Amino acid sequence: MMDILKTKFILLKREPVSFIVITVIICLFAYILGLGQQSKLPIAVYSSLDEKLTETLLLELKKMPDVDYTLYDEEEALKLVEEGDVELAVHLQSNRFDLITSPNFLNAPLFQSEISTIYREVMQNETILNTYPVEQQGNVQSILEDANNNPSFIVEYANFSNDGDFIYDAKLHSLFGFTLFMVIYTIANGVNHIVMERRNYIWSRLIVSSIGKTQIYTANLIYSFLLGYLQVILVLSIFHFGVGVDFYGGFLKTLIAIIPYLLCIVALAIFVASIVNTPGKFNAIIAVIAVPFAMLGGAYWPIDIVTSKIILALSYISPITYGMEILNGVTIYSGSIAELAQPLGILLFMSVVLMGIGINVLEKKGQS
Known part of the structure; x- marks a missing residue:
């Protein structure tokens, strides 16, 4: 078995182009989509509130990172959205706010949630102030600010899901999404050796040699897994240590938690290899599967903003759905591995089923 593994890594060393190209693509797309957008997103604001309250809300909104809120009159703000100069406009009102978006803007639910929290806090403070006479409002405001800066107690959330609140980190999302997506091709390249060896009758010669069939399968599966795992470690390390992406203290847990996903992709590739006869068909099916899985699994955009x-429902068939849930769980939501038992269990179950079917079909083909 070790001889087979050694041979495969020697072949990788001689022809590393595919591995290097996919690694570069992951880094390039993750950087461009998650880290390369340094300019702040412009958002127009127009208000039906009085000048003081509008200024207070605007100051709070401007604390949001990577967003530039600018106050306009109503006609100008709507014109900016209509002409495509801004993707989003916010209309501040006494008891609500409205979002006016361009047709192609997909992140409105994210801003709806964030603005709603800020709006609710500011309006609550305003309601409290208005219950007191004007001459006392200055003292009340000071008390509120002091209470906000020095709370009597701090509530900490123990569960990784944060009571269902959706937290979005564009940098991590693009990094995780493209890593999970592109590593499918890397692992598939490793499993494709089985298809080529069977077609060129190398597999038959190995079987009649002194090497056991179990060792042959194990060596190929370990190689495919290590190929993908090496790429994941390399990409995540570049962004963590080189680019400085914040993993929220969960970098090491990320490297552990991603293992079930990689096992599932290895099993998926084995299943595909069992139903095709040529390397060309294998690569074609992998390409047809990988892109829809990425779209359904939330690799391109957060699955939380999808309303269909x-x-x-279709997203549950994509391993990327569970991979993203696990990686976000151990980073953004600071969850433990034990708290992610469900997605981990589903990935392992998918691995066992796909691997079992794939190897059985391969064996039946070999006997026919």
Whole structure:
């Protein structure tokens, strides 16, 4: 078995182009989509509130990172959205706010949630102030600010899901999404050796040699897994240590938690290899599977903003859905591995089923 592994890594050393190209693509796309957008997103604001309250809300909104809120009159703000100069406008009102978006802007639910929290806090403070006479409002405001800066107690959330609140980190999302997506091709390249060896009758010669069939399968599976795992470690390390992406203290847990996903992709590739006869067909099916899995699994955009029930239902068949849930869980939500038992269990279950079917079909083909 070790001889087979050694041979495969020697072949990789001689022809590392595919591995290097996929690694570079992951880094390039993750950087461009998650880290390369240094300019702040412009958002127009127009208000039906009084000048003082509008200024207070605007100051709070401007604390949001990577966003530039600018106050306009109503006609100008709507014109900016209509002409495509800004993707989003916010209309501040006494008891609500409205979002006016361009047709192609997909992140409105994210801003709806963030602005809602800020709006609710500011309006709550304003309501409290208005219950007191004007001459006392200055003292009340000071008390509120002091209470906000020095709370009597601090509430800490123990569960990784944070009571269902959706937290979005564009840098991590693009990094995780493209890593999970592109590593499918890397692992598939490793499993493709089985298809080529069977077609060129190298597999038959190995079987009649002194090497056991179990060792042959194990060596190929370990090689495919290590190939993908090496790429994941390399990419995540570049962004963590080189680029400085914040993993929220979960970098090491990320490297552990991603293992079930990689095992599932190895099993998926084995299943595909069992139903095709040529390397060309294998690569074609992998390409057809990988892109929809990435779209359904939330690799390109957060699955949390999807409203279609059909798409959400289909997302459960994509391993990337569970991979993203696990990686976000151990980083953004600071969850433990034990708290992610469900997605981990589903990935392992998918691995066992796909691997079992794939190897059985391969064996039946070999006997026919």
